[in-house]
Amino acid sequence: MKKLLLAVALLALGSCSEKSEVTEISVQRIFGECRANVPKGQPPLRNPDGECEIVTQILDDFEKRNPDIRLKVNIAPWPGYDQLSAQYAAGDPPDVVTMHMSVMPDFVSRGLIEPLDADFAKVGLDVNNFTPAARNGVTVKGHVYGMPFDNWTQLWHINMGLFQKAGLVRDGQPILPHSPDELLAQARQFKQATGLPYLLQPTDNERAAFTRNIYTYLLDQNAVFFPDNKHIRLDTPEARRIVELFRQIYAEGLMAPAQDYPAAMAAFLNGQGGICMVGTWMIGAFEAEANTPGRPLSAGYAVRPYPMLYGGKQTAYVDGHAWVMPRRERTPEQRAAVIRLMKFLQQRDYDWSRTGHLPTQADIARSPQYLGLPHRDGIVALATVGQTLPAGVERQIAIQDIIGDEMASAITGHKPVAQALKDAEHRVNDLLFHVL
Amino acid sequence: MSHASHKSLRNTLVLVTLIVLGFIMLIPLIWTVLLSLKANGELMRSTANAFHGPYTLENYIDILNNSSVFRWLMNSVIVSGLTTLGVLVLSSLAGYGFARLDFPGRDKLFLFVLFGLAIPEQAVIITRHQLFTALHLHNSYPGLILPGLAAPFGVFLMTQYFRAIPKELDEAALLDNASRFQVFWKVLLPLTLPAQATLGIFTFLASWNEYWWPLISATRSEMFTLTVGLAASQINFAQTSGLGYLMTQAVFAATPILVVYIIFQKYIVKAVSGAAAR
Amino acid sequence: MGARAASRQWSNALFVAPYLIAYLCLLIFPLVSGMGLSLFKADLFGGREFVGLENFARLFKDTVFLQSVANTFYFVLLTVPPLTVIPLFLALLLNRSDRTAAIFRGVFFSSSVLSVTIVTLIWRMILMTEGGLAANIRHAMGFDAIPFLSDPNLVMISMAIITVWWCLGLPMMLYLSALQQVPQDIYEAAELDNSGWFRTLWSITLPALSRTVILVAIFQCVLQFQLFGQPQLITQGGPNGASRPIVLFIFEVGFRRWDIGYAAAASQILFGIILLATLIQYFVTSRKQVSS
Structure with missing residues (x-):
């Protein structure tokens, strides 16, 4: 009985002190x-x-x-x-x-x-x-x-209705490219069949998306682009290959020109392009649209990781x-x-x-x-x-900004690809050099 | 007769010009209001949806349901109001001093103030932040109000305005044995009402829309100004998935400024015939 | 007694003292410490190392910075003349006390109440090549859309259009308040003289406004050299750096890269440029006033 009383008292005390603390x-x-x-x-x-x-x-x-x-x-x-x-x-x-x-x-x-x-x-x-x-x-x-x-990470969000129309669906799955040439061929085929751009990606007022694409396809090629934490290597055949590919896609009109982020999202929702390259966070909004009858996406919506184009194992910059x-x-x-x-x-x-x-x-x-x-x-x-990038690399947001800035210039044709990569490499290394 | 018809033709021309220009000015504003009345999901598909119904007050209700919004609104009113008051007082005194009174080094001092006009915010914001850290002024009203008081534009404006008032006015008053402060207060200040009103509107506006300084000085939610609070409330990628809400924020935040404008503007153009009660 | 007004007294300085104290503590002191900061390689979180003028040497070799300087001057040239003239024109039309004028004054001021975030959001929707209002109008007339925001040659002009639209309210009010100082009897005399409207404008109104024109021009110059929010929010300085002004450069370096010594150095250069521009305008125009 005494024990019980003590326990009750302690409990009361405990809960009391708990409340006040x-x-x-x-x-x-x-x-x-x-x-x-x-x-x-x-x-x-x-x-x-x-x-x-x-x-x-x-x-x-x-x-x-x-x-x-x-x-x-x-x-x-x-x-x-x-x-x-x-x-x-x-x-x-x-x-x-x-x-x-x-x-x-x-x-x-x-x-x-x-x-x-x-x-x-x-x-x-x-x-x-x-x-x-x-x-x-x-x-x-x-x-x-x-x-x-x-x-x-960025993903390929796919309009399956348009893919069907372009003959790019097999067994209910989207047919995706495995090499740069396949990418171009399928994009051209898509454009011919639908009259629409194959890719939608913000090009105006955008930096992050360009950089993430480059990172992913450099990883695809197993390229070491941060040889150490203070240096980037972008003036390389691997990087040129990627940027030239996107440059060509843009120049041929296989990617919608002059869209910023909201415009690109609206374009995809309205069925104005085959693939929207945007992050995981849009799955919910696109899925909701696909489940609404009578909308351009209701014919089908699929999501895939970026297909590897250079023979690497599946990966992505995250x-x-x-x-x-x-x-x-x-x-x-x-x-x-x-x-x-x-x-x-x-x-x-x-x-x-x-x-x-x-x-x-x-x-x-x-x-x-x-x-x-x-x-x-x-x-x-x-x-x-x-x-992710190597954990010792500082200023990753700033680096992303610089690379995206130069890539936007190269892909939209305002600067030669090699020059843009050289400039990006120089600007990033200068930035990292001056980090205390 | 021909003179009169000439005049009415001119008035019509003026009116037509004004209507055309005014319409161009207003299109973006009408657009803002229309967007604020639409559901966000619809706008994500296309902003052209704002041209037709259904319209909704959903976004406005959402803003009012945010329990912090009135606290932020009050902070903004206090900060912008006191900044405006402070600037008007300091600038009027200094403007009168520079325009009317003589003291050693006056012209050099005026140039020194003019020099301040050239200082960009970016050149001082980091070091001012350090200063306010040392003085423990962050997350406080003085911390938000004080920086606005140093802007030299008001002094420059009031000096120019005082200079344009005929000197005979205050000399006459001084002869009547009024003190210098009385001359300033009773004779000259009323004449500067149009400039005061302009400066008042301008200062209130600048203070209301200030973003960087309150962002880095008032970092606790209860000290946010409306601008920072609304920015913090935005979901990521708000331009895509919350456009209507963004526009509602704009309308909501602009309303108090419009009220201030309406209060002040009647002093800017008084009945022209009795202009500045000479 | 007349001597009292002209007398040189220390006590007269009391009128300017309150402002000067605020000015020295809150603007000049941070400015001077910022000048000190520009001599350091400094990190936002306290690390710093004295480097003398290295930051400045680095700036003059930095093509991104040099491009931003050129962009800024171009923008000032594009915006200051219209922002000096158009509001003057509007003020002359609206300097009446009737209700119509009051309404139109409100209309032309209304754009100024919006924050830069909203201004840029709205104009983005007007100028976007894909689906923008301007593009839709051009398409309806059978033309191609103008790439307002994606052509490096057009982007600053677009920024200028946005800025003029946004900023003309304040100069208009400055002109209106100055017009209140023009003695009404002069107008009445001119009316009696039967002078034309244009002659009255040219020989009476404009001379009376000269001080305000200078004020507006200087102030707009100062303001537009500090262009920031419009390109930051609409283009992030693109395409190809064509819309990156100095302040955006400072922001990127200071707030995104945390290289605050370098940012401080760029701020000092911007300060120098604005100071020079202001003083040149002030002296040129005040000499003109004296001679006339």
């Missing part, structure tokens, strides 16, 4: 604000597969299940780094923040984010369950610096979002709370993969639940074979 951590994320669609404690009213809706719901759930932790959520304008840099400069970074894997080396090299291996091990957050692409993306110099949230912990003063309780949040995020990997992004957890990637989502079986391999 709510740990608050600041969480900063991108993906926008959509509280209107996700009232607290309710499932999303609208757009349930949107990035914003899913992440809002996951964070709400975490708070509900962890009453001892309060999240102070700050939403930053995409991509978030101007604000984050300013917060570091002011000595006030958040406790946990979303970060692109391609940006992590910059923050690691300055010691701005913390390695998490030991913390993860302590709470049983199993890094061996990360998919290879995710694991590589968050690992810098042998340490894990973040909880990978997703990987994403990037991804991760959650990282900035180095700052915090109590052990706050630190523990951050790690608990990360573990929770790991457990909710399936929910996040509904956005179209690749899962980061191997068990989810294998699960029937995930593979039952539309088109996922065709692309899930990329979670294994997708490659």
